[in-house]
Amino acid sequence: MWRIGVVRDERQRLSRLVAIGRDVTEEQRLQERVIQSERLAMVGRMAAQVAHEIRNPLSAIGLNIELLTDLIDELPEADRDEAKELIRITMSGIERLNGVIGDYLRFARMPVKQLQEEAVNDMMEELIHLIRSEMHPAHVDLSVRLDGNLPSVKADRMLIGQQVLNCVRNALEAMPDGGVLTLATDIEENEVRISISDTGDGISPEHVERVFDPFFSTKENGTGLGLPYVQQIMQEHGGRLDLNSVPGAGTTVTLLFPASTPEVS
Ligand SMILES: Nc1ncnc2c1ncn2[C@@H]1O[C@H](COP(=O)(O)OP(=O)(O)OP(=O)(O)O)[C@@H](O)[C@H]1O
Ligand SMILES: [Mg+2]
Incomplete structure (x- = not known):
């Protein structure tokens, strides 16, 4: 009896659910959206953290490469141009990474507005x-x-x-x-x-x-x-x-x- 009651209750509940099926789908969609935005918020926080972690070693790499540039002038002329080109490519990669990191951090930080x-x-x-x-x-x-x-x-x-x-x-x-x-x-x-x-x-x-x-x-x-x-x-x-x-x-x-x-x- 008890079981049947539960089944009946459940069936009634289901039919109510079917009747308001559209609302349920709406609600589900809303829930999915909330989950998605929470997930995105988490990804955002992680990205910001990773960006922070990358920024310091990256600026150290940039500095060291600048120091290397000075050493290059002491190389035999034949090697100098190639070394300079390699350094230019590396520096532009670093600049690109710095740009991306800046974008992430700006996005995560949301600066205070001065209205x-x-x-x-x-x-x-x-x-x-x-x-x-x-x-x-x-x-x-x-x-x-x-x-x-x-x-x-x-x-x-x-x-x-x-x-x-x-x-x-x-x-x-x-x-x-x-x-x-x-x-x-x-x-x-x-x-x-x-x-x-x-x-x-x-x-x-x-x-x-x-x-x-x-x-x-x-x-x-x-x-x-x-x-x-x-x-x-x-x-x-x-x-x-x-x-x-x-x-x-x-x-x-x-x-x-x-x-x-x-x-x-
Ligand atoms: N004016 C536009 N014309 C055509 N597609 C566009 C335009 N603006 C945005 N988009 C599309 O929307 C996408 C997202 O744009 P969004 O500015 O958010 O990122 P992005 O330009 O790809 O990268 P970035 O972070 O460098 O701005 C783009 O990749 C592009 O596909
Ligand atoms: Mg863009």
């Missing part, structure tokens, strides 16, 4: 000044459309500048044979928007879901932390990130900030 009222167009003009010279060698035309009538936003100027540059770097990497980079600002429904558009190859449908996963990269030397970092920083600004990509035509990444409401005095 201030900022005029988005001023920020953009400063950045445009910085990147303009990179366009011509990359065969990229820069098109700029800044809406002259924007309210200010609360932002950490340096952090946001880095994020725009991150997106610009992605845009340029997506247009290896050149194209058009469009930087624009505007406002829609009380959100101030910065958009970075390219005419590159776009993102394939099977990849588009994954571009915000930490460590997802389709590039040989990519760490896959660029977009997740931009997204994280935007969330910390109370804003968000929007990505729209058309395979074969290009990609637009939009950073959206809540417009600051002037304080009532």
Whole structure:
């Protein structure tokens, strides 16, 4: 009796579960997502620790190689050029590793924000000044459309500048044979928007879901932390990130900030 009761209870429970099957699947999906994000957080902590461990011996290696460079001058001339070339290759490997480690640590550390009222167009003009010279060698035309009538936003100027540059770097990497980079600002429904558009190859449908996963990269030397970092920083600004990509035509990444409401005095 007891067993049957349990079975019946169980069956009833099951049928309730079937009835709310969709909710359960939703819940399961949510749970899986929580597990995945916990796992990613752990991987992130491990990566940061490994990065720390690597950094010190790496800088010692760099220093020793610099010392070796001095010794090379004492070599017979025939060997000197080859030795210098080997050293150059080793140093560029070290620089690359330092760059990757820096990316990991920046991602793990999440610097404290200094939020201030900022005029988005001023920020953009400063950045445009910085990147303009990179366009011509990359065969990229820069098109700029800044809406002259924007309210200010609360932002950490340096952090946001880095994020725009991150997106610009992605845009340029997506247009290896050149194209058009469009930087624009505007406002829609009380959100101030910065958009970075390219005419590159776009993102394939099977990849588009994954571009915000930490460590997802389709590039040989990519760490896959660029977009997740931009997204994280935007969330910390109370804003968000929007990505729209058309395979074969290009990609637009939009950073959206809540417009600051002037304080009532
Ligand atoms: N503008 C873009 N056009 C096409 N693909 C893009 C664009 N931006 C991002 N992606 C895709 O999203 C992936 C993840 O981008 P993300 O910036 O996070 O990492 P990454 O550029 O690969 O490496 P890094 O850590 O050096 O930035 C890229 O590898 C690329 O496949
Ligand atoms: Mg990137």
